[in-house]
Every structure is written in structure tokens, then in C-alpha cells.
Amino acid sequence: MTAPPEITGTDDAGRAAARLAHLAYHDPLTGLPNRAGLAERLQTALAAADRGGRLVLLSIDLDGFKLVNDGLGHAAGDELLCQVARRLESVQRPTDIVARHGGDEFVLLAEVEADTDATAAAAAIGRRIGERMETPFTVADAEFRVGASVGAAIYPDDASDAETLHRHADWAMYQAKESGGGFAAFRDGHTDPLVHMSMAAALRRGLLDGALHIEYQPIYSLPSRALVGLEALSRWRDPTRGTVVPDVFIPVAEKTGVINALGDWVLEQVCRDAVAWEALGLRPNFGINVSPRQLQRPGFAADVAATVARHGLDPRRFILELTETAWSLEASRMMPVLQELITAGFALALDDFGAGYSSLSRLRRLPVKVIKIDRAFMADLPEDPQAVAIVEAILALANACHCDVVCEGVETAGQIEFLSRRHVRLVQGFGLARPQPVEAVTALLAQELVADRRSGG
Numbered sequence: 001m002t003a004p005p006e007i008t009g010t011d012d013a014g015r016a017a018a019r020l021a022h023l024a025y026h027d028p029l030t031g032l033p034n035r036a037g038l039a040e041r042l043q044t045a046l047a048a049a050d051r052g053g054r055l056v057l058l059s060i061d062l063d064g065f066k067l068v069n070d071g072l073g074h075a076a077g078d079e080l081l082c083q084v085a086r087r088l089e090s091v092q093r094p095t096d097i098v099a100r101h102g103g104d105e106f107v108l109l110a111e112v113e114a115d116t117d118a119t120a121a122a123a124a125i126g127r128r129i130g131e132r133m134e135t136p137f138t139v140a141d142a143e144f145r146v147g148a149s150v151g152a153a154i155y156p157d158d159a160s161d162a163e164t165l166h167r168h169a170d171w172a173m174y175q176a177k178e179s180g181g182g183f184a185a186f187r188d189g190h191t192d193p194l195v196h197m198s199m200a201a202a203l204r205r206g207l208l209d210g211a212l213h214i215e216y217q218p219i220y221s222l223p224s225r226a227l228v229g230l231e232a233l234s235r236w237r238d239p240t241r242g243t244v245v246p247d248v249f250i251p252v253a254e255k256t257g258v259i260n261a262l263g264d265w266v267l268e269q270v271c272r273d274a275v276a277w278e279a280l281g282l283r284p285n286f287g288i289n290v291s292p293r294q295l296q297r298p299g300f301a302a303d304v305a306a307t308v309a310r311h312g313l314d315p316r317r318f319i320l321e322l323t324e325t326a327w328s329l330e331a332s333r334m335m336p337v338l339q340e341l342i343t344a345g346f347a348l349a350l351d352d353f354g355a356g357y358s359s360l361s362r363l364r365r366l367p368v369k370v371i372k373i374d375r376a377f378m379a380d381l382p383e384d385p386q387a388v389a390i391v392e393a394i395l396a397l398a399n400a401c402h403c404d405v406v407c408e409g410v411e412t413a414g415q416i417e418f419l420s421r422r423h424v425r426l427v428q429g430f431g432l433a434r435p436q437p438v439e440a441v442t443a444l445l446a447q448e449l450v451a452d453r454r455s456g457g
Helices: 005-025 035-050 065-072 074-091 118-134 162-178 193-209 246-256 258-279 300-310 324-343 360-365 385-400 413-421 438-455
Strands: 054-063 097-102 105-112 137-139 142-144 147-155 182-185 212-221 227-238 242-244 285-289 318-323 347-353 370-373 404-407
Touching: 005 035, 035 054, 035 097, 035 105, 035 162, 054 118, 054 162, 065 074, 065 142, 074 097, 074 105, 074 118, 074 137, 105 118, 118 147, 118 182, 147 162, 162 182, 193 227, 193 246, 193 258, 212 258, 212 438, 227 246, 227 258, 227 438, 246 258, 258 285, 258 300, 258 438, 300 324, 318 370, 324 347, 370 385, 385 404
Parallel strands: 147 182, 227 285, 285 318, 318 347, 347 370, 370 404
Antiparallel strands: 054 105, 054 147, 097 105, 137 142, 212 227, 227 242
């Protein structure tokens, strides 16, 4: 006897409902759990961890996927995603969960015992993922190497809920990507990404609302102690946060891209001050800090030159300062724009020298005119023989490369005497003058001009 039609219909409806339920929690392309499926399993895992245990959430982003997807088409991109999914599944343990979070982003959720070093466990998983990705992928009869940036966050160490755990894992992944790929763990003390985003938005508003201003720290020549230059330093007083120190807001600006707007604002303000001082017969040189992210912006050199020219100023009065660490990480990519800046008439300085990876070979390759010795080397001068030896070695290195030297962080008469005996020409520091607002600097420059005229200079 054949089954009644209504029963058959019920079975078909049941299968359809089951399929819809599966699709609701799984990615149709890779078959992995999707966002909804991961969220459901994560809530279960969090509840289990609360009873004694910990969770590691790894955020995985493919490096180079866009080249395949754009170059060979979406079908090839889909095939690559499926292959990546299978490789990630080969890494997971039976209790782990691999999910596709969207696009070329994947997630791996792993449970670890309460007494286990969860960071080490996360790093081990990250290494295994990296090893699986080392084998080339074959897509559309062509071989491709696609890497992965992996970030990890741990529950409850790094977050107290699922949303924060996701956010912190993503943040660590972006840190890994900024470092060229590989693995990074969210570490205690890192600023929450939402705090960064909020501060970046407030900083943008501050640029428009006049909450920022420039202070200048004088640079003096030895042995005369004549004022020869000014380093421009940005200052921010936020209506709700109060005074925010540069060590806090500059890294946020760099990570979020606000550094481009901030850098443009600083240059514009310095040019305006320079024009006002020129009207009074005052012509100091200027040091302006430049971020690697600014140098990577298309047309940066032309924009800087155009701003200075628009104000009728000589680019030779501007020294653009970049930290030694940034040089060491980005030098090869930056070299074309650096040459453009030099051609336009600007001088380049290596800031905080000695804090990074100093070497004669690196200095010979870089088109720098000025080396600014990091303040950390001044602290123990001239009493500490080791500090003396280090500074003397840096001075010899600079001399060999025909670079001028500025010593930062000079605070005592003993330091000034030590540097004068070694023919250091330029110094700055609290012992000479602190960073000051425009009005105070105008008075200093005017005093310098009067003294120079009296001496017949």
C-alpha cells in the first residue's frame, strides 16, 4: 500500500525544514558553521568554561586572497575558500569548532583546561595553521601561496563576554597583519579597540573644533646657546578626557589613520606660525615629526611641498623627523617618497636614534642629514662610563656618515659641558627650554634677534 499523500508531504516538509535549519547555521559554500552557528556554539562553550575551564578564540584572515579573487574571478575565490576550510578542519581537534565568519575570515574556537597555558596553546594552534598554509594552493590550474594572519583572545582572561572576546581576537589579528602576518595574542593592558575608535573620532572632532594646538621646543647651538630651530609638538585638550598626552593619542592616530589629518593640520599650523614670525623678522628652522603611514599616502611629498610653497616658505627650513624603528621597518618601501622630499628641498632626520636598531650600514643607505640621539642616553651623562662610551660611539657613527647631531633630553650643565667638549653642535631638552606655546616662543625668538643684532651677527 502506498503511503497517503499527506504523510509523504509531511516527510518532505520535515526534510525541507531540516535543510533550512542547517542552512541557517552553516555556510553554504564551505559547509562550516556560519556566524549564527558559531554564536550558538560559543554561548554553550562559554557556559561550560564558567564551570571550570577556558576558551581560546582565534580570528583568521587570509593574506593575498583578494589577488586570487580579483584576478581569477569569484569562482576561483570560492574554490580557494573551500580549500582553506578543509585545511583549517585538519588543524582542529574533535572538541574544536572551525567557522567561516564571512568573506575570507574564519574563526577557530578551542577549549583548554583551566590549568593550561592558554596563550601557549593558542600560539601552537596558530603555528599549525601557518604550517598548513605553507603548501601552495592549486586553483584554476595555477598555484598560489596564501598566508594567514591569526589573532587570539582568551576567555575569561581577555574578555568577559562573547562580543568582547570576538573584538579582542580581531584586534590581535590586525596586529598580526600589521606585522606582516603570522600570529599575535591579545595581551593584558592593550587598549580596547572601541576605546581607540572613540578616541580617534574625538581627535578628528578636536582638529575641527580647535581643541588641538602646537607647542614648540627650542633647539640650541653649542657653545653659543643660540636658538636655531624649533621642534613642533601637537597638544590635545579634549572636553571630556582633559589633557591627552601625545604618547597616548599619537599611536591611536597612527593605527586608525587619523595621523594623516593630524599631520596635515600640524604642517599647516607651523606654516602659518612661520609666516607670522617672518613678518617680525624671525626665521627659525622647524622640525616636524612624520609618521610612516603619512609617507605611504599617495602624493604625500607633493602635498607637503605644495603646502609649504603656498605659504611662500623655503622648504630648506623644514626638517622632517622619522623614528629609527620606522626607518628599519619601512625603509625600502619609503625610499621613493623620501627621495621626492629631498628633491623638493626638505631635509630628513632620524629621530630617537639608538632606541631601535642602529648600524652604520643602515645609515649609509638612508638619505638622512640629521641624527637625533635618543634622550635615554643622556640620563646618566657624564658620570656613567658606559653611557659615555655609547654616546661617543654614536657620535663617531654620525660623523662617519657626515650627519649633523641633535642631542635630545639635555637637562644638566654637566651634560652640556660634556657635549660641548665633544663638539656636539645642537641640543634640546628641559634643561634648556621646555615645549612652549606660540606666544612664549615669539618672545624667545625676539630676544634672540635683539641679542644677535647687538653682537653684530
